[in-house]
Amino acid sequence: MRVKLHVWRQQSANAKGQFETYCADDVSPDMSFLEVLDVVNEGLVGENKEPIAFDHDCREGICGTCGQVINGEPHGPQRGATTCQLHMRKFSDGDEIVVEPWRARAFPLIRDLIVDRGALDRIVQAGGYIDVRTGAAPDANEMPIGKAVADLAMDAASCIGCGACVAACPNAAAMLFVAAKERHLNQLPQGQPEHDDRVRHLVAQMDVEGFGACTNHFECEATCPKEISADFIGEMNRDFLVAMARAREPVDKPK
Numbered sequence: 001m002r003v004k005l006h007v008w009r010q011q012s013a014n015a016k017g018q019f020e021t022y023c024a025d026d027v028s029p030d031m032s033f034l035e036v037l038d039v040v041n042e043g044l045v046g047e048n049k050e051p052i053a054f055d056h057d058c059r060e061g062i063c064g065t066c067g068q069v070i071n072g073e074p075h076g077p078q079r080g081a082t083t084c085q086l087h088m089r090k091f092s093d094g095d096e097i098v099v100e101p102w103r104a105r106a107f108p109l110i111r112d113l114i115v116d117r118g119a120l121d122r123i124v125q126a127g128g129y130i131d132v133r134t135g136a137a138p139d140a141n142e143m144p145i146g147k148a149v150a151d152l153a154m155d156a157a158s159c160i161g162c163g164a165c166v167a168a169c170p171n172a173a174a175m176l177f178v179a180a181k182e183r184h185l186n187q188l189p190q191g192q193p194e195h196d197d198r199v200r201h202l203v204a205q206m207d208v209e210g211f212g213a214c215t216n217h218f219e220c221e222a223t224c225p226k227e228i229s230a231d232f233i234g235e236m237n238r239d240f241l242v243a244m245a246r247a248r249e250p251v252d253k254p255k
Contacts, residue, residue, distance in 0.1 A: 001027045001088065002023065002025050003091060003094070003095050003097055004021060004095070004096045005022045005037075005040065006019045006097065006098045007021075007040075008099065008101060009052070022043075024039055024040055029089035030089070032087055033068075033083055033084070034059060034066060053110075054114060058084070059084040061085045064082065064162030064163075065162070066082055066084045066162075067101075067102050067115075067163055068083050068101065069100040069101065069103070071098055073223065074102070077090055078090050080225060081225055082160075099113065101113045101115050102167040103167065105210050106210045119209040119210075121161075123174070123181070123205045123206055124161075124181060125205075126201045126202055126205035127181075127199070128198075128202065130191055132193045145188065145189065149188070152187050153185075156180045156228065157184040159181065159184075164224060165223065165224055166220075168219040169212065169214075169219050171212030171217075173211055173215075174206055174209075175211075175220070175233045175236075176228060176230060176232070178236065179232035180232055182232075183232045183236060195243070196246055199236060199239045
């Protein structure tokens with residue numbers, strides 16, 4: 001099959017960007033989308049031209065670095081998959097495919113299809129961890145945790161921090177990412193000592209980074225490659241309101 005790619009090219013954040021068109025011939029339906037970009041780059045290098053800059057690492061749908069907006073959809077048209085898991089059988093011979101970087105103020109562009117997603121790392125650093133002393137790892141059944149709670153925690157922990165939820169949201173909100181990090185730890189017994197501080201710090205850092213507000217479009221849930229539920233956002237909002245109310249409660253004076 002043969003496809004035509006319209007790829008966003010931009011040398012730096014301050015440079016003027018534009019779409020450039022490349023044709024990829026002899027594309028196998030079994031090739032991944034990133035393999036097609038590799039083929040295009042091989043041709044560009046052979047012509048002494050600058051290859052397309054794009055992020056990738058594991059190519060197994062685990063690391064989340066391969067974020068690209070493909071035909072207007074973060075990670076492309078395949079539900080529950082990252083860009084590296086997107087195969088060309090999802091397209092047809094002769095298709096024209098538009099490839100762009102994540103577009104969000106909190107994700108400044110570095111070059112071509114690469115953006116700086118350090119804002120997500122700083123959010124995790126603000127509260128996405130357990131800091132209290134919990135001792136050594138307990139034996140498997142020493143700390144009983146209900147299956148429903150364990151399943152919810154694992155569902156939230158599946159977030160790979162790719163930023164597709166931000167790229168899909170019309171407000172560039174990071175609520176699904178933040179909610180996944182908060183609910184992962186706040187579900188479990190080990191996370192309870194820092195429960196209130198965790199949600200307040202995560203939300204505060206999210207605001208500092210300049211992400212937009214959530215207005216319940218649910219685009220984040222639809223595009224998440226790990227299909228994380230937007231229900232976590234509602235639960236985090238509840239936790240946040242309770243934590244803020246507790247923070248404002250007057251301290252009892254000693255008698």
